[in-house]
Amino acid sequence: MTRWVDPQAREVEILIALASFAGRDILELGCGDGRTGRRLSEMARSVLAVDSNPAVIAKAEAAAQDTGRKNCRYLVHDSGDLDLPPESVDVALFSRSL
Numbered sequence: 001m002t003r004w005v006d007p008q009a010r011e012v013e014i015l016i017a018l019a020s021f022a023g024r025d026i027l028e029l030g031c032g033d034g035r036t037g038r039r040l041s042e043m044a045r046s047v048l049a050v051d052s053n054p055a056v057i058a059k060a061e062a063a064a065q066d067t068g069r070k071n072c073r074y075l076v077h078d079s080g081d082l083d084l085p086p087e088s089v090d091v092a093l094f095s096r097s098l
Helices: 007-018 035-040 054-066
Strands: 025-029 046-051 072-076 091-094
Touching (some): 007 035, 025 035, 035 046, 046 054, 054 072
Parallel strands (some): 025 046, 025 091
């Protein structure tokens, strides 16, 4: 029998094993469908997920609502032109978004 592994889910589990996200404010740049941020939001204080594509942000928002993730915020914006206050996030992630 063939066993399929979701590479993105595996990457998130590796991140969780390597770093503590508990109580942290996370910025996810190029969030796509928001799956990584939703998983990390289980332990984080907050997740701000940014993507320039309104369609994927809409999907991410719907998925967060469906899973009860109230500490996730989504923003349609160019990640290269983000203006956040200094020290407003503890962790910034950018993966699979070139």
